[in-house]
Amino acid sequence: GQSLEQPSEVTAVEGAIVQINCTYQTSGFYxxxxxQQHDGGAPTFLSYNALDGLEETGRFSSFLSRSDxxxxxxxxxxQMKDSASYFCSGGGSYIPTFGRGTSxxxxx
Amino acid sequence: NAGVTQTPKFQVLKTGQSMTLQCxxxxxxxxxxxxxxxxxxxxxxxxxxxxxxxxxxGEVPNGYNVSRLNKREFSLRxxxxxxxxxxxxxxxxxxxxxxxxxxxxxxxRLTVL
Numbered sequence: 001g002q003s004l005e006q007p008s009e010v011t012a013v014e015g016a017i018v019q020i021n022c023t024y025q026t027s028g029f030y031x032x033x034x035x036q037q038h039d040g041g042a043p044t045f046l047s048y049n050a051l052d053g054l055e056e057t058g059r060f061s062s063f064l065s066r067s068d069x070x071x072x073x074x075x076x077x078x079q080m081k082d083s084a085s086y087f088c089s090g091g092g093s094y095i096p097t098f099g100r101g102t103s104x105x106x107x108x
Numbered sequence: 109n110a111g112v113t114q115t116p117k118f119q120v121l122k123t124g125q126s127m128t129l130q131c132x133x134x135x136x137x138x139x140x141x142x143x144x145x146x147x148x149x150x151x152x153x154x155x156x157x158x159x160x161x162x163x164x165x166g167e168v169p170n171g172y173n174v175s176r177l178n179k180r181e182f183s184l185r186x187x188x189x190x191x192x193x194x195x196x197x198x199x200x201x202x203x204x205x206x207x208x209x210x211x212x213x214x215x216x217r218l219t220v221l
Contacts (some may be wrong), residue, residue, distance in 0.1 A: 008148075033208045037143040043151065071178060087150060089208075095166065096141075096207045100150040105140070 002026040004088050004099035009107070011105045012078055020102045022075045022088035031072040032064050033089040043087060046073070078106050109134050112213035114199050120219045121189045127182040129216050131199030138204040139212075140182035141166075142174060144195040144213075151198065157182055159204070189220045 002022045012018040023090060031050040031105065035043040049055055049064035061074040069085040075082055112133045119125060133140065142154040153166030155174040164172050171193060173185045182201075186193060196217050200210040 031208050031209075035210075038185045042214050043200075043210075045211065052147075053124050065196075091207070095153065095156070096210070098143075098151040099168075100148060 002091055002095075002097040004090060006095060006099040006102045008100070009103045009105065011107065013107050014078055014080060016078050017076050018104065020060050020075075020079060020086050020088075020104065021095045022073075022099055024069050024071075024090050026089070026097060029066070029090055031059075031090060032039065032062070033096075034060075034062050034073045034086050035087045035089060035098075037087065038084045046086075047093075056103055075104070080106050080108065082106050112199055112201055113209050114197075114216050115146075115171050116216060117204065117214065118217050120210065120221065121186075122221050123188050123190060125126075126187050127218075128183070128186075129197055129199075130170045130181070131183065131201075131213055132212070133142045133201040133213075134180065135201060135203075135211065136179070137201035138179070139202045139207065140176065141200045141210065142172075142182070142184045143198045144168065144193075145198060154184065154197075161217035188192065189218075194218060194220045 006022045024086040033048045034046040036045045047106045064071040083106045088099045091097040115130045138159045141156040144149040157163045157176040158178045199213040202210045
């Protein structure tokens with residue numbers, strides 16, 4: 001089977017840095033993706049790591065270590081609008097699997 | 109470009125009724141997907157279509173059928189709705205062999221009484 005584990009909730013203050021971890025057990029793993037979903041909205045794609053290492057996109061960075069079956073999403077200079085759920089996703093072939101999501105709560 | 113569109117946005121059904129959820133994309137993507145999202149459960153794949161003319165079961169296909177009408181459209185049908193199918197349904201699409209980057213529609217919020 002395939003599974004991705006991530007914390008259910010993370011809290012932080014505005015302006016801080018927060019890391020959301022994701023560990024996975026998947027067969028035929030192709031890479032790790034991250035999505036953001038605001039309450040009542042649709043998931044939107046944030047980043048994808050096919051290779052080990054860090055990918056940076058503005059305030060967001062994502063990291064993958066295949067040897068450790070582990071990745072994380074790093075959010076810097078947190079803003080109130082970053083309060084949302086974040087999902088990691090991976091899998092094999094055409095069958096993506098999503099983690100259960102991490103609810104990020106940003107406090108003023 | 110509208111991206112991925114879904115209709116209806118909201119729907120209330122009685123147990124045993126049937127309905128079809130519609131999805132269309134204008135990004136010329138080959139692959140399309142149907143997910144359901146329940147509180148605390150993340151996104152679970154119901155069915156997917158890797159390309160026009162093909163459909164395959166995902167993680168939770170029971171109680172659902174799909175039709176890939178053409179390259180743009182992928183519909184999801186509930187033949188006899190059950191309360192356990194109360195959920196938010198999302199359609200998504202991706203470029204060929206790029207399941208890692210999916211584009212989601214706005215969702216359909218379905219309640220079965």
